[in-house]
Amino acid sequence: MKSIVIGSGFGGIAAALRLKAKNHNVTLIEKHPDLGGRARVFKKNGFTFDGGPTVITAPYLINELFELFNKKPENYIKFTPLKTWYRFIFEDGMKFDYSGNENQMKDQIEKINKDDVKGYEELIKFTKKIFDKGFTELADVPFDKPLVIMKQLPSLLKLKSYKSVYSLVSSYIKNKNLRRMLSMHPLLVGGNPFTTTSIYGLILFLEKKWGIHYSMGGTGNIIKGLERLMNEQGIKLIKGHEVTSIISSNNKIEGVKLDNQKEINSDNVICNADPPAVYEKLLTKNKFSTLFQWKKKRMEYSMGLFVYYFGTKKTYDDVEHHTIKFGEKYKEHLDDIFNKKKLNNDISYYLHRPSATDKSMAPKGHDCFYVLVPVPNNQSKINWAIEGDKMKNLIIDKMEKTLLPNLRESIVEDFFLTPDYFEKELNTKYGSGFSIQPKFTQSAYFRFHNKSEVCEGLYFVGAGTHPGAGVPGVLSSAKVLDKII
Ligand SMILES: Cc1cc2nc3c(=O)[nH]c(=O)nc-3n(C[C@H](O)[C@H](O)[C@H](O)COP(=O)(O)OP(=O)(O)OC[C@H]3O[C@@H](n4cnc5c(N)ncnc54)[C@H](O)[C@@H]3O)c2cc1C
Secondary structure, X not given: OEEEEEOOOHHHHHHHHHHHHOOOEEEEEEOOOOOOHHHOEEEEOOEEEEOOOOOEOOOHHHHHHHHOOOOOHHHOOOEEEOOEEEEEEOOOOOEEEEEOOHHHHXXXXXXXXXXXXXXXXXXXXXXXXXXXHHHHHOOOOOOOOHHHHHHHHHHHHHOOOOOEHHHHHHOOOOOHHHHHHHOOHHHHHOOOOOOOEHHHHHHHHHHHHHOOEEEOOOOHHHHHHHHHHHHHOOOEEEEOOXXXXXXXXXXXXXXXXXXXXXXXXXXXXXXXXXXXXXXXHHOOOOOOOHHHHHHHHHOOEOOEEEEEEEEEOOOOOOOOOEEEEOOOOOHHHHHHHHHHOOOOOOOOEEEEOHXXXXXXXXXXXXXXXXXXXXXXXXHHOOOHHHHHHHHXXXXXXXXXXXXXXXXXXXXXXXXXXXXXXXXXXXXOHHHOOOOEOOOHHHOHHHOEOOEOOOOEOEEEOOOOEOOOOOHHHHHHHHHHHHHHO
């Protein structure tokens, strides 16, 4: 069986390896000269900047890929568990060190609002129930038939999936800052906590189940290890070439055409590229049913991301590995990003400092960072050629006042990525950071199917298909593929 995988994100690489383990003849095609997609690495003057994912959860999903071929993961990659998972900082000066140490968690909660300790315990118990259903039972189930979702509806309703994550958290927690902290997880997969189904509350428990890890040498080292594994197993890698169309006849896959006009035939095409962009740009000759066209049209997209990468000539030893700083407003700010699609100066941000754990990420005596700010996706029509520099300066100003004094004069290396990069370089519709949003009406059966309903032999893995974005999500999508191909 000949299978082509388009795209080398975590989902695409996992799919290629899983199919190879089933003896498929696998070719993986990546537009860029390097692998990883959102997990690409940018190296500049001794700094190693991981492009995207930095918080590694459920590491067993990565280890499994090596174990498929009886290889020891530790011969390729090294994970280090983090003690403090996130340091949260609020506009009123409150700080919270979030970790897997439940005593320390409850001590901090007690100091903020005594009554919320009990609520926190109850919330964790409830997110375990969601996790058992939504992750353990359903993350790698193919949702390509309506019956599969119909069967699950009663239990999903019992788990209050009609509620948003914020509303679920608020039913247990009273303090405003704690509500924000415990409901922020949808933002990690591209959703607004006020509209994302509470099923995504499972991430809160998923972190607790396996902890939060860092990949020594950066997340890019996982991609490097997986590339070595793919080479050892005889997966053909074509880098630096874009697939320009998917060829089919009578709605059955025949192969793909590349940007150099070369055609490669195959029995299956597995797209790790963003599903809406694939359907619109690579399958232009196929006819879509009215129902499918309606489904595609009604989709709502995740937010965009502004990511500013910078290296400093001094170290900021007080700054944790992962810091989340909330702005003044929360609901209103998210409304601007997701609904009104406009920029707002009252930003919230996530600051990554890998050199806190791994000195190899920066030259001696230097620090390596990236700061990520959620922004509207490109449905906003924001001109990033103008707004990019303004955003960069706004972020530096904000960080100078709180976390990184005298930052501007310490920066020796920097660049930024905007939703334009996600749209033009990674081929993602509207330059969204995480493909379509994780709403109830866009999850499971209602998401883009892993097994395409449009063409036989066409499959999807990655953020836009079931179960969704985030490294554990896209790795699980390759496990779904394993069951249907
Ligand atoms: C800044 C940032 C931070 C994040 N942080 C975390 C985190 O800490 N933890 C976490 O779990 N998740 C995180 N995420 C989310 C996670 O990174 C993504 O959900 C996941 O990596 C997406 O993987 P994917 O398999 O969908 O493919 P992608 O990474 O989206 O890759 C798709 C690939 O397809 C290629 N491609 C597209 N079209 C074509 C074509 N026509 N021909 C050839 N190639 C093509 C693209 O070039 C790209 O390489 C983060 C994301 C971002 C952007």
